[in-house]
Structures are given as C-alpha cells and as structure tokens.
Amino acid sequence: xxxLDLNHAFLxxxxxxxxxxxxxxxxxxxxxxxxxxxxIGWLNWANNYDKEEFSRIKEVAAKVRENTEVFxxxxxxxxxxxxxxxxxxxxGLYGDNKPEIIYMGNTFSSTYISQVMNHIKDKxxxxxxxxxxxxxxxTALAFRILKQFMEEKYGEDAKNRIIATTDKARGTLKAxxxxxxxxxxxxxxxxxxxxxxxxxxxxxxxAVAGIDIxxxxxxxxxxxxxxxxxxxxxxxxxxxAVARRILQNQGYDVELLxxxxxxxxxxxxxxxxxxxxxxxxxxKGILPDSVCFSTDLxxxxxxxxxxxxxxxxxxxxxxTPMIDLTFPNxxxxxxxxxxxxxxxxxxxxxxxxxxxxxxHEETGGVPNILLTMPGMTSYDFGNMCMFFFKAxxxxxxxxxxxxxxxxxxxxxxxxxxxxxxxx
Amino acid sequence: xxxLDLNHAFLxxxxxxxxxxxxxxxxxxxxxxxxxxxxIGWLNWANNYDKEEFSRIKEVAAKVRENTEVFxxxxxxxxxxxxxxxxxxxxGLYGDNKPEIIYMGNTFSSTYISQVMNHIKDKxxxxxxxxxxxxxxxTALAFRILKQFMEEKYGEDAKNRIIATTDKARGTLKAxxxxxxxxxxxxxxxxxxxxxxxxxxxxxxxAVAGIDIxxxxxxxxxxxxxxxxxxxxxxxxxxxAVARRILQNQGYDVELLxxxxxxxxxxxxxxxxxxxxxxxxxxKGILPDSVCFSTDLxxxxxxxxxxxxxxxxxxxxxxTPMIDLTFPNxxxxxxxxxxxxxxxxxxxxxxxxxxxxxxHEETGGVPNILLTMPGMTSYDFGNMCMFFFKAxxxxxxxxxxxxxxxxxxxxxxxxxxxxxxxx
Numbered sequence: 001x002x003x004l005d006l007n008h009a010f011l012x013x014x015x016x017x018x019x020x021x022x023x024x025x026x027x028x029x030x031x032x033x034x035x036x037x038x039x040i041g042w043l044n045w046a047n048n049y050d051k052e053e054f055s056r057i058k059e060v061a062a063k064v065r066e067n068t069e070v071f072x073x074x075x076x077x078x079x080x081x082x083x084x085x086x087x088x089x090x091x092g093l094y095g096d097n098k099p100e101i102i103y104m105g106n107t108f109s110s111t112y113i114s115q116v117m118n119h120i121k122d123k124x125x126x127x128x129x130x131x132x133x134x135x136x137x138x139t140a141l142a143f144r145i146l147k148q149f150m151e152e153k154y155g156e157d158a159k160n161r162i163i164a165t166t167d168k169a170r171g172t173l174k175a176x177x178x179x180x181x182x183x184x185x186x187x188x189x190x191x192x193x194x195x196x197x198x199x200x201x202x203x204x205x206x207a208v209a210g211i212d213i214x215x216x217x218x219x220x221x222x223x224x225x226x227x228x229x230x231x232x233x234x235x236x237x238x239x240x241a242v243a244r245r246i247l248q249n250q251g252y253d254v255e256l257l258x259x260x261x262x263x264x265x266x267x268x269x270x271x272x273x274x275x276x277x278x279x280x281x282x283x284k285g286i287l288p289d290s291v292c293f294s295t296d297l298x299x300x301x302x303x304x305x306x307x308x309x310x311x312x313x314x315x316x317x318x319x320t321p322m323i324d325l326t327f328p329n330x331x332x333x334x335x336x337x338x339x340x341x342x343x344x345x346x347x348x349x350x351x352x353x354x355x356x357x358x359x360h361e362e363t364g365g366v367p368n369i370l371l372t373m374p375g376m377t378s379y380d381f382g383n384m385c386m387f388f389f390k391a392x393x394x395x396x397x398x399x400x401x402x403x404x405x406x407x408x409x410x411x412x413x414x415x416x417x418x419x420x421x422x423x
Numbered sequence: 424x425x426x427l428d429l430n431h432a433f434l435x436x437x438x439x440x441x442x443x444x445x446x447x448x449x450x451x452x453x454x455x456x457x458x459x460x461x462x463i464g465w466l467n468w469a470n471n472y473d474k475e476e477f478s479r480i481k482e483v484a485a486k487v488r489e490n491t492e493v494f495x496x497x498x499x500x501x502x503x504x505x506x507x508x509x510x511x512x513x514x515g516l517y518g519d520n521k522p523e524i525i526y527m528g529n530t531f532s533s534t535y536i537s538q539v540m541n542h543i544k545d546k547x548x549x550x551x552x553x554x555x556x557x558x559x560x561x562t563a564l565a566f567r568i569l570k571q572f573m574e575e576k577y578g579e580d581a582k583n584r585i586i587a588t589t590d591k592a593r594g595t596l597k598a599x600x601x602x603x604x605x606x607x608x609x610x611x612x613x614x615x616x617x618x619x620x621x622x623x624x625x626x627x628x629x630a631v632a633g634i635d636i637x638x639x640x641x642x643x644x645x646x647x648x649x650x651x652x653x654x655x656x657x658x659x660x661x662x663x664a665v666a667r668r669i670l671q672n673q674g675y676d677v678e679l680l681x682x683x684x685x686x687x688x689x690x691x692x693x694x695x696x697x698x699x700x701x702x703x704x705x706x707k708g709i710l711p712d713s714v715c716f717s718t719d720l721x722x723x724x725x726x727x728x729x730x731x732x733x734x735x736x737x738x739x740x741x742x743t744p745m746i747d748l749t750f751p752n753x754x755x756x757x758x759x760x761x762x763x764x765x766x767x768x769x770x771x772x773x774x775x776x777x778x779x780x781x782x783h784e785e786t787g788g789v790p791n792i793l794l795t796m797p798g799m800t801s802y803d804f805g806n807m808c809m810f811f812f813k814a815x816x817x818x819x820x821x822x823x824x825x826x827x828x829x830x831x832x833x834x835x836x837x838x839x840x841x842x843x844x845x846x
Contacts, residue, residue, distance in 0.1 A: 076718065111746045113748065145751065261534060281725065294531055334595070412775070420771060
C-alpha cells in the first residue's frame with residue numbers, strides 16, 4: 001500500500017474541510033453518475049476482468065518468449081506507455097531483457113522507424129499491434145510497414161507472429177485481424193487508453209517481458225479496498241487528490257513527480273499522460289512534470305531550489321530496491337570515499353533523498369508531498385495504478401471536469417488529416 | 424544556421440524595444456565585465472581550444488573504437504548530458520552503436536549500478552571518468568566500483584582502459600590519474616559543466632561514438648559569427664532571448680521545448696539543464712520542460728490544447744532528417760492508409776507538426792516560438808550549442824542574474840554529506 005505524508009506540503013487549508021465534497025464525488029463515481037461515467041470500467045476491473053482471456057494472455061506470452069528475440073509493441077499513448085512503464089520498472093534498464101521489447105507506432109519519425117526496421121531485420125520477431133479502431137495514424141502507418149516486413153520474412157507464418165489488441169467487434173483492425181487470422185485480445189469499451197495498462201493492452205507485453213501478471217492484478221485488487229474509502233482519513237489516494245487542489249489554490253501550477261530510480265522514469269511518463277490528459281481541460285489543471293534525482297539535481301535542481309516558485313514536488317519513494325549492493329572498501333582511499341565503505345548504496349540513495357527534501361523544503365520553500373511504495377514488484381505496480389487512478393478521478397471531478405475524455409487531442413488530428421489529404 | 428520565427432508567439436511587446444539593453448549586455452559579455460565573467464571561456468572556445476589536445480582526443484577515440492565493446496561514461500550533470508544528447512541526436516536511438524555507450528556515475532540507484540556492472544562483466548570495456556574535482560559523490564562512488572572491476576578484469580592493463588577528464592592540475596581525480604598513469608584530458612577552468620559538451624568532456628565520448636568532432640567545432644565556430652551580432656535584427660539567438668523575457672512578462676512561467684524526433688529527446692534534457700540551471704535563481708526564471716511530438720500529443724497534448732494556460736512552446740524543428748523513407752502502397756488497402764502511399768514519412772511528420780502548431784496556436788491560444796535546424800549532423804549540433812549558449816547568457820543577464828553559477832545545487836549536497844557522515 002502506498003503511504004502518504006503531507007507534513008511537508010505547506011498546505012494552508014485543512015484537507016478534512018473537503019470531506020463532504022469528496023464523499024459526494026465518491027458516491028457519484030461508485031454509482032456511475034459522475035461525469036464521464038461511460039469510462040469507469042477500471043473501478044471494478046480487478047473483479048470483472050475476463051478470466052479466460054487472462055489465461056490466454058499467459059499462454060500466448062509463454063509461446064512468444066520461446067520463439068521471439070524482439071517483441072514489437074505497436075501503439076501510441078496509453079497503448080504503449082503503460083506497458084513500457086511497467087516493464088522498465090520491474091525489469092530495470094539493464095536487466096536480462098529477453099526478448100528485447102521495442103516500441104513503434106508512436107511517432108512519424110522516419111529515422112526512428114527506419115533504424116528499428118534495420119535493427120530487427122535479422123531477428124525473430126513478434127508484433128503486437130494495439131489500437132481500438134485501427135485508424136490511429138502513427139500506429140496504422142508503422143503497422144503497415146511491419147506487416148509487409150513480417151509477410152516477406154515469414155510468409156504464411158506471419159499471421160502466427162502478429163497479435164492484435166483491439167475492439168471486440170468493430171473497427172479496421174478487428175476486421176483485418178479476423179480476415180488474416182491473428183490472435184486477438186480485447187480493449188474494453190469502458191476503459192480509456194490511459195487506464196488500459198491493467199487490460200490486455202498492457203498485460204500482454206508485460207507478460208511477454210516475463211513479469212508475473214497475477215501479482216499485478218492482485219495488487220490492483222487490494223488497491224480497490226485500500227483506496228476505496230470515502231473517508232479521507234482512511235484513503236491516501238483521496239487525501240493526495242485534495243492536497244493537489246489545495247496547492248493549486250495556493251498558486252502552484254506545476255507538479256513535479258520526483259523519483260530516485262532511473263527505472264521509474266517511464267512510470268513518470270505514464271503518470272504524466274494519466275494526470276495531464278485527465279485534468280488538463282476546461283482551462284484548468286496542474287501541469288505534470290517529472291525528474292529523476294539525484295541525477296537531475298545536477299540539471300533542474302538549481303531551478304527547484306532557487307528559481308521562481310511555480311511548482312510543488314510529489315516524491316515517489318521506493319522502500320525496497322530491486323537490488324542493493326554494499327559499497328566496497330579501498331585501503332588506499334585516494335578518492336576519500338571510505339566513509340561509505342561497507343554501507344548500502346541504497347541507504348546512500350535514501351540519504352540523498354532526505355537531504356534533498358530538507359534542502360527544497362527548508363531552504364527552497366517548495367511544498368513536498370511524500371508517497372512511499374513498498375517496492376518495485378508487479379504487485380506494487382498494480383497497486384500503484386489503483387492509487388493514481390482513484391486520485392486523478394477525484395481531483396479532476398473536484399474541478400468539475402470529465403476525467404475520462406480527451407477532446408483536445410482531436411484538434412491536431414483534424415488539422416493533420418487535412419494537410420495529409422485524408423478524406 | 425538556426426532560423427527563428429516569432430510570428431506565432433503572441434508577443435505583446437516589440438522585441439526591438441529591448442535593443443539598448445541587449446547592446447549593453449552584449450558589450451559586458453564580450454568585454455568580460457558581466458556577472459559570472461570568470462566562466463565565459465565558451466564564448467571564444469572555437470578559436471582558443473587546445474589543438475594538440477583535440478588531435479589526441481581523436482587518436483584515443485580511434486584506439487578505443489578498436490578494442491572496446493562498451494564505453495562507460497562516468498559523470499553527472501554537464502559531465503554526461505551533453506555527450507549523451509550529441510550521440511543520440513547524431514547516431515539515432517537504434518543506430519549501429521559500436522561501441523555501446525553506457526552512462527554511469529549519475530545516480531545512487533543500487534539497482535541501476537548493479538545491472539550495468541552485470542551487463543558489462545563479460546565485455547571489453549573502457550571507462551571515461553569525468554569530474555573536475557573528483558569528489559562529486561555519485562561519480563566517485565561509481566568510479567570506485569568501476570576501477571576495482573577494471574583492475575580485477577585487466578590487472579596492470581586497466582590503466583590503459585581508464586581515461587580521466589578532469590582539472591589540469593588540482594583535485595583528487597587528477598592526483599589519482601597521475602599516480603595510476605591514466606590518459607587525461609582537461610576540463611577548462613572558465614567553462615562550466617552545462618557548457619562543457621564542446622570541451623573534452625563531451626568531445627571524447629562523441630568521438631568514441633564515431634562522430635566527426637571537426638565538423639562539430641566548425642559548426643560552433645560559424646555560430647560565433649551567426650549569433651554574435653549585438654543588433655537584434657541580425658541575431659536570432661538574442662531575439663529568442665528577448666522573446667522569452669517578453670513571454671514571461673505576459674505571465675508564462677513554463678517553456679515547453681517541442682521536438683518531433685525521438686533522437687532529440689536527450690538534446691531537450693541537455694537544454695533543460697542549460698536553461699534551468701542558468702536562469703533558475705534569485706526567485707526568477709522560466710521552468711524548462713520538454714515533449715516529443717507527435718508521441719506526447721497522446722499524453723501531454725490534451726493539457727497544452729485545453730488545460731490551464733501556464734506555458735508557451737518552443738518548437739525545435741529539423742529540416743532534413745537523418746533517414747527518410749517512402750510509405751509503401753498496399754493493393755488491398757484494408758487499413759485505409761493508401762492516401763499516404765508513395766509519400767515521404769518525413770513529410771507526414773512535418774504535416775503533423777504543422778497541424779499541431781495550428782491547433783495549439785489558433786484553437787489553444789498557446790504562444791509558439793519556432794526554431795528550425797537544417798539537420799541533425801555534428802555541424803548542426805555545434806552550431807546549435809552556440810545558439811543556445813548565447814541565448815541563455817543574454818536572457819539570464821536580462822534578469823540581472825549570473826548565468827554561469829549554480830549555488831542552489833550545493834544545498835542538497837551539504838545536507839546529504841551530513842546524513843552520510845562525511846567529515
């Protein structure tokens with residue numbers, strides 16, 4: 001369970017003053033009468049998900065792990081960020097990543113696409129194309145290139161190495177998959193892209209990466225209870241939601257998600273979509289931003305410490321690292337580092353975090369919210385999903401906005417289609 | 424040369440109204456009488472750099488490329504961001520990266536350090552440790568681990584596979600390097616970390632990555648002239664500097680650097696250090712943030728389009744991509760994508776950029792600054808360095824702050840040393 005500490009947040013209002021509003025919103029969310037109520041399938045997903053399909057994900061993943069050197073995830077936005085966040089968090093950045101996972105279908109960059117195609121050309125490949133409709137341009141463009149490559153490389157067998165995660169019945173991709181005979185998995189109708197990491201959208205790539213998705217679903221399920229209470233005192237997700245609104249009332253327009261583990265940076269990117277796309281509307285919302293400390297203390301640290309006071313920090317601490325190590329002794333001590341000899345490097349990381357909090361809070365005057373996760377396991381990932389899902393739903397509904405749509409994303413598409421000559 | 428277009432920036436003041444101030448600051452910068460004048464060595468570096476040392480960089484790099492599978496760059500902040508930005512921009516993310524370049528010494532993460540050490544253990548390794556003093560904790564910690572590894576692996580020969588980039592005479596690392604007999608390169612006294620990519624700090628790793636550093640220095644040199652005029656009309660770097668100040672006067676506290684090439688994302692990280700650390704002080708400055716579109720249109724796009732109006736965008740366009748490709752035809756056209764058949768994918772990327780600009784500007788009301796680079800060559804990289812260096816010096820001096828120090832970075836260190844028990 002994620003622990004929340006608001007003692008460093010400089011809140012000028014009492015969180016509990018929002019209890020009545022929170023209770024009313026929670027009721028509307030549970031009853032399905034809130035704004036965006038056609039997209040709240042994630043709420044009870046940990047109970048309602050298709051168990052047969054879940055087993056099939058594990059079977060397909062096991063087969064892919066046997067015959068594949070590169071697994072290409074072809075999707076954009078929620079159709080790749082969640083999987084990538086989970087896989088990097090749980091496997092680390094230089095883990096024994098077999099198969100290699102590569103993300104395509106999320107860019108028009110000709111260099112990126114060309115280099116990936118060249119990189120995979122002599123390898124055993126499986127492709128997972130992920131799109132509700134099949135018409136998302138970046139993804140459809142990359143998939144046509146991938147499909148032709150797979151058919152040239154594998155002939156008839158290509159269809160056994162392409163997996164489509166898409167709508168259960170309609171759409172271009174579903175029709176194509178049925179015709180070609182691809183294995184398919186379903187994107188539910190009532191779970192939006194940025195919440196979809198807990199569906200086959202995320203679960204298949206995560207399972208292919210060798211991660212225990214049963215534990216992920218268990219963490220999500222436990223989170224339903226742990227972050228399910230309408231009582232603010234018993235619900236850290238809702239307290240966090242309220243604290244954000246109070247801090248924006250105090251004039252802070254940017255939230256900086258801070259982590260101390262490089263393998264958490266894609267979690268931050270996933271969080272940026274979840275938060276920015278949910279509440280960035282109606283001229284409202286807090287701009288989500290992120291850093292990885294202590295690395296970025298040597299880039300953005302100066303601004304946080306002494307620059308204009310536009311942001312607050314939300315620290316996402318991890319209690320138990322994936323791997324710890326003991327700092328070695330050196331008799332000669334020419335580098336003067338023996339004061340750390342025999343100490344845990346993770347302990348040093350935590351002292352850096354503690355010293356930074358103190359610096360930013362006391363000297364810098366920056367509000368800090370503290371979140372602590374027990375570890376970086378798949379259970380923790382699933383549990384964290386529910387924490388952030390509940391928090392963003394509450395905090396956005398407090399703005400009287402719909403947390404589950406993204407009407408602003410259509411504007412660039414409309415302009416682009418015109419420029420591209422699409423009818 | 425970088426082209427600047429301010430026609431989409433919604434400036435409410437005339438840039439030219441700042442001509443007198445700009446001229447006075449430029450004079451102080453050129454004369455060395457401005458704030459921070461002990462760190463303006465970068466200004467004339469393209470003329471003054473040590474030619475003998477530059478040749479030695481190329482020789483050493485050639486040798487490393489012959490006998491090395493993994494080149495470990497051990498440094499933090501400016502001592503790794505510049506090199507990584509340059510190498511990713513010029514080689515791409517899935518290029519033929521031989522040797523593999525890995526960055527260490529920039530984190531206390533025990534998982535990251537452990538996984539990298541495991542990843543390199545059976546490979547041929549060369550280490551480049553980069554630190555002015557040798558006492559930067561993250562770097563010294565990683566280097567002790569690397570040094571012991573190299574000595575165990577290579578015995579006596581380890582010293583031929585460790586290269587130190589450090590102070591010319593003083594400091595812990597210089598003393599150690601001299602004692603052990605490491606090859607050394609010099610970090611100049613008058614060029615700060617975030618400007619150091621043009622010195623051996625950046626040049627050695629860049630050369631090891633197989634990139635032409637002569638062209639980089641040529642681009643930097645040409646930039647001295649192109650961005651050297653005190654006349655605003657003749658100097659896009661200074662016009663950009665003034666436009667930023669005007670936009671902050673208009674209430675925008677965040678600058679979002681936008682690119683459309685995944686291989687430019689580390690350039691954005693490097694820019695964030697350069698800008699954030701230079702002007703984020705005295706309670707002033709614009710918070711630097713970044714996105715890669717169209718990828719992140721499916722995460723932060725919604726916020727930019729319809730969220731609270733806290734930011735302006737600075738688009739860093741690239742005219743000629745590293746690699747273009749033609750979108751293939753498909754007779755069946757089941758994906759409905761034939762409207763792009765025969766078209767250049769880079770052209771589609773540019774139409775996405777154009778449609779996005781229109782969406783954010785016209786419908787979203789977001790100010791947009793347009794910067795266009797000719798390409799992603801090493802010449803372009805060197806030239807871009809001078810553009811951003813001149814811009815950030817000017818824009819920070821307009822705030823009456825010192826662009827070249829970073830006093831705020833010391834605060835967390837002081838707290839951390841106490842917690843770590845360092846005397």
